[in-house]
Amino acid sequence: MSGNILELKSVSKSYGSGRTQIEAVRDVNLEVRRGEIVLIMGPSGSGKTTMLSMAGGLLAPTSGEIIMGGQPLGDLDSRGISELRLRHVGFVFQAFNLLAGLSALENVALVMNLAGRRDSSVERDSKKLLARLGLERRLGHVPADLSGGEKQRVALARALANDPPLILADEPTGNLDSKSGREVMDMLAGLAREENKAVVIVTHDPRIVDIADRVFWLEDGQLSPAKPQSIV
Amino acid sequence: MAEGRGDPGPGEIVLDEVSLQINGLHLGDNIDIDGQPHQIVGASKDTTLLVAQYAFVDIAETRRLLGPDRINFLMLKVDPAMTETVRQQIEAAHPELIVYTREEFARNNAAVISNGILPILAVIVAIAVVIGVIIVGLVVYSATVEKYREYGVLKAVGAGSFDLYKIVLEQSIISSFLGFFAGAIGSIGVAWLIHKIEIQINVVFSLKYFASAFVAAIFMSVIASYIPARKINKIDPVIVFKA
Numbered sequence: 001m002s003g004n005i006l007e008l009k010s011v012s013k014s015y016g017s018g019r020t021q022i023e024a025v026r027d028v029n030l031e032v033r034r035g036e037i038v039l040i041m042g043p044s045g046s047g048k049t050t051m052l053s054m055a056g057g058l059l060a061p062t063s064g065e066i067i068m069g070g071q072p073l074g075d076l077d078s079r080g081i082s083e084l085r086l087r088h089v090g091f092v093f094q095a096f097n098l099l100a101g102l103s104a105l106e107n108v109a110l111v112m113n114l115a116g117r118r119d120s121s122v123e124r125d126s127k128k129l130l131a132r133l134g135l136e137r138r139l140g141h142v143p144a145d146l147s148g149g150e151k152q153r154v155a156l157a158r159a160l161a162n163d164p165p166l167i168l169a170d171e172p173t174g175n176l177d178s179k180s181g182r183e184v185m186d187m188l189a190g191l192a193r194e195e196n197k198a199v200v201i202v203t204h205d206p207r208i209v210d211i212a213d214r215v216f217w218l219e220d221g222q223l224s225p226a227k228p229q230s231i232v
Numbered sequence: 233m234a235e236g237r238g239d240p241g242p243g244e245i246v247l248d249e250v251s252l253q254i255n256g257l258h259l260g261d262n263i264d265i266d267g268q269p270h271q272i273v274g275a276s277k278d279t280t281l282l283v284a285q286y287a288f289v290d291i292a293e294t295r296r297l298l299g300p301d302r303i304n305f306l307m308l309k310v311d312p313a314m315t316e317t318v319r320q321q322i323e324a325a326h327p328e329l330i331v332y333t334r335e336e337f338a339r340n341n342a343a344v345i346s347n348g349i350l351p352i353l354a355v356i357v358a359i360a361v362v363i364g365v366i367i368v369g370l371v372v373y374s375a376t377v378e379k380y381r382e383y384g385v386l387k388a389v390g391a392g393s394f395d396l397y398k399i400v401l402e403q404s405i406i407s408s409f410l411g412f413f414a415g416a417i418g419s420i421g422v423a424w425l426i427h428k429i430e431i432q433i434n435v436v437f438s439l440k441y442f443a444s445a446f447v448a449a450i451f452m453s454v455i456a457s458y459i460p461a462r463k464i465n466k467i468d469p470v471i472v473f474k475a
Contacts, residue, residue: 049473052473053470053473056388058388058469058470058472059470078393079392079393082387082390082391082392082393083390083392084390085388085389085390086389086390086391087390089390090389091388091389091472093472093473094473095472095474097381097382097385097388097472099382099385099386100382110386111389111390114386114389114390114391114395115390158389170473
C-alpha cells in the first residue's frame, strides 16, 4: 500500500481509430493523498472530464493503470468497480444531478440505501450531514424548490453520504454565482480537511485556486503542474 | 329457490327467475302451455343457460301435457351406491336409451365446452397477455427513458445493475398491480352491467380466477421489464458529466 487514495499511472484515453483517432488524455501520472485538495485546470476540451471519469472508474483508460484505495481498477469487473465507487468515491457534478422526484433528505439517504444501509440511522445521518451544510430547514424540499447553491450543497452531502475517502468534483461552481460558488467550495474544503478526505476538482474557475494544495494544468490531454501565469 | 314453492302440483309451474323477469311475469300469474293455464308458484335460481331457462312441472303433469314421446331426457336422483344397478336395469329394459351417470354427463358437457368455446377463449387470453405485456412494457420503457439521466446518476454513484433492475421491476410490478386492480374492478362492473342489460348472461367470478389473473399480472410484469432493464444496463454513466 502506497498510502495514496488515488493513483493514475501513465493513463491515456483515445477515442475513434485510424485517422479519426483523438487522444483525449495522454500519459497522465497523478497521485492523490488523504487530506489534500488537488485542482485540475485547463481550457474546455482539454480532457479534464475524461480524466475525472477515468479517475472515478466511470470510463476505462485505453492504456495505463488506475489504482483506487490500493485496488487496481483493471483487476475488477464492472460490478466490483461499482461497489468500490459506492464506498470509496463521492461525486459532485456541475449540473448537480439530484433526483428530481426525491427530497434533499431522500437524495442523500438513497446513496446510503444503495450501500446496504436500511436502518433508522440512515435518516439520522442524512439529516446530520445536511444540517452541517446549513440545510436543516430544507430537508423536505425537492430540487426544484432549492436554489443553485442549495442544490450543490445537497449534492455535496450526497457525495459524503457513505463517508468515502475521495471526492471527485466536476466544475462544481460552473452553474453557481460567485458568492454561492465560494460558499460551496469553502464548505467542501472545510469538510475535506476536517475529515481528512482527498478531493480532486476539475474546473476552469480561477477563483477557487486558493482552496487547493496542488494545482495542475491539463492541456491537449497532458497534465503538468500549473504555473501561475497559466492559472490567470 | 329464489321465491315461492319448489313442488308444483297439477296446473302449477315453477319458472326460472330470469324467465320471469324477461317476460314480465310474477308469482301467481298464469301462463298457457298447450292452451292449458298453469299458475306460477315458484321462481328457481341458477337454472338458466345462456340461451334458455329451465321450467319445472310435476312429472305426471308433464306426461299429460306433452305425452311420453316428447320427453328427450330425464334426470334421476338415485342412491350413489345403486347407480350402476339402476343403470343396468334401465339399459336392459330400454335398450334404445343411452344412460349416463352424473360424472359422465358432466364430463360430456365439459368436453363440449372445451372443444367449442375454450380454444376461442384461449386465443383471446393469449392476445390479452401479449397486449398486457406490451402495455406494461411501454409504460415502464417510457418511464425508463424519461429518467434515463437519473439512472445514469445512480450508476455513477455506485448503484449496481441489480439495484437498477430492481427499480425497473418494481415499477413494472406496480404498473401490473394497478392494471390488475383496475381490471378486476372493471370486470365486476362490466359483468354487473351485462347482467342488467342481458339478464340471462350471468358472469360468475371466483377467487381462483382473480388469483390466476394476479399471477398472470406478475408474470407479465417480469416479461415487460426485460427490455427496459436491458436499456438501463447499456446506460453510460459518463452522461452525468454532460451539462
